[in-house]
Amino acid sequence: MTTIDSQQSLFSAESYFGTQTPPPTLDQDIAGVRSFVHRQRDLGRKVVLVTSGGTTVPLELNVVRFLDNFSAGTRGATSAEYFLKAGYAVIFMHRQFSLQPFSRHYSHSTNPFLDFLEIETTADTPRITATPSKYDHLLEVLTAYKSVQQAGLLHTLTFVTINDYLWLLRAVSQELSVLGRNALYYLAAAVSDFFLPRQKMSEHKIQSGKGSLLIEMDQVPKILQPLIDEWTPDGFIVSFKLETDPALLVPKARGALERYGHHLVIGNDLHRRKYEVVFVSRGHHGSAASDVTAHWLRISADAVDARGHAKEIEEDIVAELSKRHQAWVDGPQPRPPG
Template sequence: MHAYTRQEMSTESVITSRRLEEFLKENLTDTMAESLQHWGERLASFAQRVVDGHCRGIALVTSGGTAVSLEVTAVRYLVNFSSGGRGAGLAEQLLQRGWACILLHSESASLPFRRHIDGLGITEFFRELTLGRHSSSVESVLVAYEKYRENLFLVPFHSAAEYLYLLRLLTNTLCRKVDCLQRLPMILFTAAAVTDYYVPRSRMPEHKISGGDHLTLHLDTVPKILGLISEEWHRESSDCPRYLISFKLETDEEELRRKAVNNLLNYKCDAVVANLRQSYREKVWVYWLADAEPEELLRPEDRSIEALILDRILDRLQLNVCDAMSTGPEGA
């Protein structure tokens, strides 16, 4: 199996970067881009604050689905649906373990802690509002949110273009704009479901497409920027480990394995969490770049699958930290 060399990845990244710029220019107006730019400054302030508060590390988690519009004045969309439950669950687990978490989430995605309230039935929900006191389950969620909210930074997106713009902005900010982060481990979890196709703005009708007739769409491919992000994330200037964990969902196990291995080799992910659509809440395979075979994780009755995933990743991260310390100047 072929793996890119550093030089090839750099060349590939230049091509991808140009393609990304063209895509963003075509799908984001200057006003839209300017409205997103402030997230970089806000993230830098957040990162400085949580580092001063002695968090154990910083994680950027992407979550939810992406949408591409079919009209300029958008009514109809193509959507890669994702509830965002995986990302929200990972965020909760990270916060409970002393990490700070940035959640880049779609506007409709499940949110950490709030998802447990949103999951109440309508009768339960209104009972909570009218009783004057909370049930033990709701009270525990409120207590957890209050305890961890200062270490949680939420960044919403709607379209695929907004997602790609913000992902590049946030990773660049974390890797280049906040010097104190060089002393902390960081993990990037790309759990968002990014659409593969879009309609270029130049080919969109201005107003709503009329119903009633057959509709043929000619779709272009959305640029795949995971390799570009990987190169930025793994810059050698950091003193601590930086992990990139990507996610793959398929309906066929052989296809799932093929694409997971492809992500490992072509994009230099540290690990790929792979699951089938039919069993994504109960079972995943974790593919590590350093291992010949994936590790299968099965959810026990008393824990979430996200807790197991994070167990494995943080165990590897700790080993990486220990190895770095033993081979550093003092351990040499």
């Protein structure tokens, strides 16, 4: 596996959207976002866009095979719950079948909900109820879920492919820009760096034949650039860097910050991501490279929260972010040009 140097493979965001086709539900999805955003604006609420889960790169138009990125969506789904607790309205834009806030506690694999429902047959008609040992936790999750639903604080969007993701992100950020500094971007999805343009896909399932398979993919355009510069210039923008080599983590996070000039990169190592993350941002003295600071958040593996549950590092991430976002909202406004 190699990366090869090729001018032809470099798509700008503009050429990407000019040559690839939007997902069929885009207009409908965006109409939903628009009314959600306007309602939150009227109520004076801050809104966070949480992106979560991996994106796929289909290899065929009638897709059977695809390249994928590892992500169950734990970071995004967990953070969304803490953002809701912190008073944010949340647009949860996630990969289909990845974890979601609230239901994440009951993954079909690790904590299947059918196991904590019981059938009481003492009465005339059987009654469905919850297993006593699971009762308190379920009641807590269910109560939070119902209250968020009732208050209309959570809006969910779904993507599958890298193409869905790019079109949705552009359109959602344009809608969110009406909130100015009250919009927070928490871009936790694991987005593919490579894609296969429609024009290069085979129509049907690739036949296995007799030999090996050779795939050549193009680079995904650097979408953060137009997001920051054009689509939502006042939003507070947080991107993520996931690495498996700890030595690369801070340098790569710093590189992203310097390239795009946004507010914050949260770096995490694949194997330590539940226990430590690093906030890489500029200091208070402008954007000189020497002013970049790396602030570590760490919890121990046996930490518990105020309610006695296992502590989740997303609680601390969201607390720190809410503070920084508020400082941005309250900070000096740029002078009007001229």
